[in-house]
Amino acid sequence: MLAGGCTLACMVLPLFIRGCEQALRDCPQSYRQAAAGLAISRVGYLRRILLPFAAPGIAAALVLSAGRALAETAVLLFTAGYVMRWPESPFDSGRTLAVHIYDLAMNVSGGSPASAATALVLLGFALVIQLLAWRIGKRPLSFAR
Amino acid sequence: MTAATQPPSLSIQNLSVHYGEQGALLGASLDVAPGELMAVVGPSGCGKSSMLSAVNRMSDLTPGARVSGRVLIDNQDVLNGAVDVQALRRQVGMLFQQPNPFPLSIAENILFALREHGVRDKRELHGRMEQALQATGLWNEVRDRLHKPALGLSGGQQQRLCFARALALEPRVLLLDEPCSALDPIASATVEGLIDSLKGRYTLLMVTHNLAQARRLADHVAVCWVRDGCGCVLDSGPAEQLFASVRDSLAHRYLNGMLC
Numbered sequence: 336m337l338a339g340g341c342t343l344a345c346m347v348l349p350l351f352i353r354g355c356e357q358a359l360r361d362c363p364q365s366y367r368q369a370a371a372g373l374a375i376s377r378v379g380y381l382r383r384i385l386l387p388f389a390a391p392g393i394a395a396a397l398v399l400s401a402g403r404a405l406a407e408t409a410v411l412l413f414t415a416g417y418v419m420r421w422p423e424s425p426f427d428s429g430r431t432l433a434v435h436i437y438d439l440a441m442n443v444s445g446g447s448p449a450s451a452a453t454a455l456v457l458l459g460f461a462l463v464i465q466l467l468a469w470r471i472g473k474r475p476l477s478f479a480r
Numbered sequence: 481m482t483a484a485t486q487p488p489s490l491s492i493q494n495l496s497v498h499y500g501e502q503g504a505l506l507g508a509s510l511d512v513a514p515g516e517l518m519a520v521v522g523p524s525g526c527g528k529s530s531m532l533s534a535v536n537r538m539s540d541l542t543p544g545a546r547v548s549g550r551v552l553i554d555n556q557d558v559l560n561g562a563v564d565v566q567a568l569r570r571q572v573g574m575l576f577q578q579p580n581p582f583p584l585s586i587a588e589n590i591l592f593a594l595r596e597h598g599v600r601d602k603r604e605l606h607g608r609m610e611q612a613l614q615a616t617g618l619w620n621e622v623r624d625r626l627h628k629p630a631l632g633l634s635g636g637q638q639q640r641l642c643f644a645r646a647l648a649l650e651p652r653v654l655l656l657d658e659p660c661s662a663l664d665p666i667a668s669a670t671v672e673g674l675i676d677s678l679k680g681r682y683t684l685l686m687v688t689h690n691l692a693q694a695r696r697l698a699d700h701v702a703v704c705w706v707r708d709g710c711g712c713v714l715d716s717g718p719a720e721q722l723f724a725s726v727r728d729s730l731a732h733r734y735l736n737g738m739l740c
Binding site: 342361365366367368369370371372373376379380384387388398 | 499536538541565566569572573574576580581582583584588592593596597608643645649696
């Protein structure tokens with residue numbers, strides 16, 4: 336399972352980094368200039384100006400890459416495994432929800448209700464991530480023009 | 481805003497600025513007396529802004545920029561590597577062409593800068609904020625909406641907020657990089673009035689393209705020019721003398737709009 340997690344992380348990392356980079360670059364140079372002119376420390380600038388400004392973009396990148404990871408199956412068959420039991424440690428084999436849905440629907444007779452329930456859980460996860468991103472992404476009032 | 485100490489003298493000696501191989505300013509020298517306003521005029525690309533950015537070491541932020549010569553504030557060379565740049569920039573405030581308030585509330589724009597410089601006491605924070613806003617004539621306009629976004633202010637108000645933000649840190653020198661050029665005539669007049677009120681309390685170095693403005697505000701004027709693709713100071717002296725000068729110099733012709 337740990338191997339699967341690491342693999343997914345590596346897979347979505349470029350997507351995530353690219354999104355974050357863009358969000359940080361979008362911050363106008365004039366803010367940096369102003370901060371430098373006022374002798375504001377790097378940390379202060381990062382915390383109060385740059386990160387709040389880039390937060391929505393970073394949140395968007397997070398959702399995109401989380402969605403990408405959530406939808407992944409093929410890679411995880413190899414790395415995380417596809418056993419039908421509760422994993423006992425992070426190093427144990429497990430299966431993703433997507434594989435579980437597939438298995439229930441195709442290989443287990445009468446598995447459709449369980450498969451639908453699993454799909455619901457997956458949907459729930461997707462919604463929670465979306466909601467989180469929405470919360471982070473809401474710009475503070477003072478950013479409004 | 482009452483500067484605890486007298487404004488310092490500012491002396492630029494043989495200052496050159498290069499960006500990579502490209503020279504932007506070569507051998508510029510000028511002196512600003514304590515509490516005076518020196519206007520730097522000249523065509524685009526003659527190194528005016530480069531000169532300004534060397535005074536508070538903003539040039540350090542430009543990759544490949546090399547600065548040589550001496551910039552003395554009260555006889556201390558600020559280009560010396562040992563100088564504490566943060567302390568220097570606190571002493572030397574800078575205003576830019578485009579008003580650039582932070583995307584925070586009006587109050588927070590000033591309080592953030594003050595807090596960054598170690599002011600913690602709430603009373604002092606608010607006292608200094610109010611003083612700065614009073615000094616820029618903004619207080620009565622914004623006192624009821626201090627917690628509204630600064631970006632909701634008009635351009636002229638934003639620029640005055642930037643002045644207030646700089647003044648709150650109690651600088652001794654102010655560098656003004658075309659502070660009125662992005663504003664409409666009325667806002668520009670208000671900001672000009674503000675700059676006029678700062679004379680005597682701060683030593684001011686102002687870049688402007690507006691010759692009439694230079695004439696109205698400046699005690700001294702320096703004319704920059706482009707020579708062999710590189711900026712230089714052509715002439716400098718008391719404003720009236722330079723504008724009225726009967727010498728048929730290039731600087732005189734530029735100041736009187738007689739180049740075309």
